[in-house]
Amino acid sequence: MARIAVIGAGMGAMAAAARLAVAGHRVAVYERTETYGGAVRRFERDGFAFDTGPGLLTLPAVYRDLFVKTGKEPLEDRVELVQVDPAARHVFADGTDVSLPNASRAGVVAALDEALGGGAGERWGDFLVRARETWDRTRRPLLEEPLWPNWQVLEGKEPYPGVPYKRFLRTRRALRLHEIGDRELHDPRLAALLADCALAYGVDPGTAPASAAVLPYMEHAFGTWYVRGGVRELARAVYERCLERRVEFAFGAEVTRVLEAGGRAAGVELADGTAAEADFVVGTGPWRLGGMLPSRDLYGAGDVPAEREDRYPGRVVVCLALRGAREPGAVHRTVVHAADGEGDLDLFRHGVPPELPTVLVDRPDDPALRPGPDHESVVLTATVPAATEYDWAAPGAAAAFADRMAAAAERAVPGLRERLLWREIRTPLDTERETGAKGGAVPPPALAAPEGVLHPANATAMPGLFAAGGWSHPGGGLPHAGMSGALVAGLIVEGPEFRGSR
Template identity: 70%
Template sequence: MGAMAAAARLAVAGHRVVLYERTATYGGAVARFERDGFAFDTGPGLLPLPAVYRDLFLKTGKESLEKCVDLVQVDPAARHVFADGTDLLLPGSSRAGVVDALNTALGPGAGDRWGDFLVRAREAWDRTRRPLLEEPLRPDWKVLAEREPYPSVPHKRLLRTRRARTLAEIGDWELRDPRLTALLESHALAYGLDPRNIPASAAVLPYMEHAFGTWYVRGGIRELARALYERCLARRVEFVFGAEVTRIVEKDGRVAGVEVAAEIAAEGGGFTEADHVVAGIDPVRLNGLTERLLQDDGDVRLDLESSRPGRFTVLLALRGAREAGAAHRTVVHAPDRTAELDHLSHRPDNDDLVPLTATVLRPDDPALRPDEEHESVVVSAVVPTETDWLEGDLAERRAESLVTAAEAAVPGLRERLLWREVRLPEAMSPPTLAAADGRFLCPSNTTRLPGLYLVGGWAHPGGGLPHTGMSGALVAGLIVEGPEFRGSQ
């Protein structure tokens, strides 16, 4: 998605753009599975911050995003089922509505504490939005790494006054309710982040959803990829599918083009000359395609050598109509927070099948089911990717545990189940975060090889649909305007 976002903008700016894709189709993780009249998003199921794609479609053609896809806001934003049985229906972007819902479901004062937290989270968002998301990574990026933008509340601990440095400490010290903590931390868990280790600046993740809403594209989020692909075609971007780039060619100290696997030479393989190369792959793979070191010890670098969590997904085909008023998204929280976080952090002797926080998506969308007497449901949870999911029946047992969790969201699920499809996880890249000595920043969109750029979830400003779209805008700006580009105004 980041590569297509850059391609469309560059084509509008007058560049001839050829996009080489290793697989047989466009969209990357924004994929789709179909069977027996059922259809499912196998990647992201919701779109936060749609303004990123509104801007992309505005800048690349006459038809707006809303003319190309049917975009609807999800309201209520989510249903949350907590381990103690508490059932919370959280409204959309209305702060007063959220506060009232929390006070009613969790007890007086809970909503007020969450509302006060959102005010502080907004301050963190205002401090980081432009330098962290809308501008290329600054040469003095350590400024972003050293300053914690979240204005935490002073907390007396062991005769000392301290402020929250991690997302978990915000929950412990400011929210003071395990259910509010679970609500807060679910936004980090969605990206495979351990709230005990990530900076307090991660407060911007729940704030983004609260402030800008959560959106769905009718027909599935795959329709967003389809619309972007068609926009690229309309701007005369050329696509070559089944084309694996095997080398990035350098000449006279700058990029000169790419070499593509010989087996597709008859269809445009071999060497292709280029003034600029934009790579939508992770930096480890990219380093293997070049003959020079693209980063040194002074650069931001992702630790890709260690395992990153991924999303384990189960697709459910159900008989019977979706009940009226069912929530589009339900988060079923894990009963043992510590066990879940230790599992994701690969602590020794931790059970591979510890219960996990499950997200259940039930879109009311006729395009995803054979008829009104059936329903398609997607259940997912974040798991370690280093697990050997092909060993024995481990994947089947994990799928069974997720179906069990989903029963809290879908009435009569097991009696309605026709079949299920399991999708094994691939490593995720989270959005970039400020503070924490830069451990949650992503590599710059520029590299040490002039003319070579990084785009997508493994590059600044990180993973997630909005962030990959932003990366496309940043790369296009750097190519069109040069190193002096400082982001859109």
């Protein structure tokens, strides 16, 4: 039985802790804040409750597998999963409105044909077929396996099988996401549908590789799910599973240094000067983890570098407490697309919040989130520059941007302004405080291709030291964080020969 110290109680870290405890190891988690879950948080006031992190779950199989591998009770015995239908309503800049069924290609094609006309549904359906090929080519190396030693091959050929087209007497294929929109979808609304899906994951839709097509494909193929009571309930379930497997948690315990002995990780030192010995250490984001090892490099010269976290954007979340019941027929999620798509790109180009942002509007029909049937809990989310690029603490900055988000949301929530009781605004500064991520940035998922996104491997250059969570392979998002925990546990239990889940 090995002693294992885990830094942080995020979803990836807890997934690793539960699996390692079941394997017979003694696991202790050190969390600098007073609660678990990382970015999966909840804000409560006056009987209202709001998810301030992810609002929906994709690929629930990742957490089903976690519960199967760590105990007899399946995930559905701990939380109630509800498949959201429609998956989302989309309100485009020109006023077009379409609701897309959940996990139904035929239904999506029919809905788009009816709303957009001109064979739009067929073109989107054909795109999803090509996106599936991208998923099939990248699923194992980018989600289910430790990062390959020859990871450079993932930065080689673009895995998306773009439709050939002629340009300057040469045959070309889409290498970037915007080229798919321009050359294959032939409708600015379909292009917005594609680009804004990437934007929601914190991926620049202006420069994203064509392989980002896997992001809408995942949501289409595996559905989007709501956790009754809020996604925070999933974090609670994972935390309780850890406790049942005798994982020890220390909250308010900030790790400041990784201890080293004999050339390998030997434990952690806390801010109060106390030390905890360990045979293995599971760390948090590699960029921050490197600061706990000032005397040596965390990764070798040939590894994926641990880049600054704040090179990626963050999110503004606005929690709205509304009087009045949710109207009949309201959908769970509405995407209000920006009138000016170029504005959304300014946050990547210049670090400027968009004047007219694309806004996700979540309106869960869940009595657990409201004080009574005559009230409604609504969450607005927009992708924005990290706090190191934009001063979210400047007087009026957050409130002014929240006003613009609410103005967009009025297209999805009837009478929003008149119904508002109060609001809570959360910026990247709150994300940084809760997760420690520089500037409150949110990690994107890994994407293959020459212009893709890869995160550092879970195994580091120091023996016995591993990294889990969204800033490590395979990147951000609830399913990816859960898989990072599975990969770390496999590497510790089975050693370097571990090749991933089967």
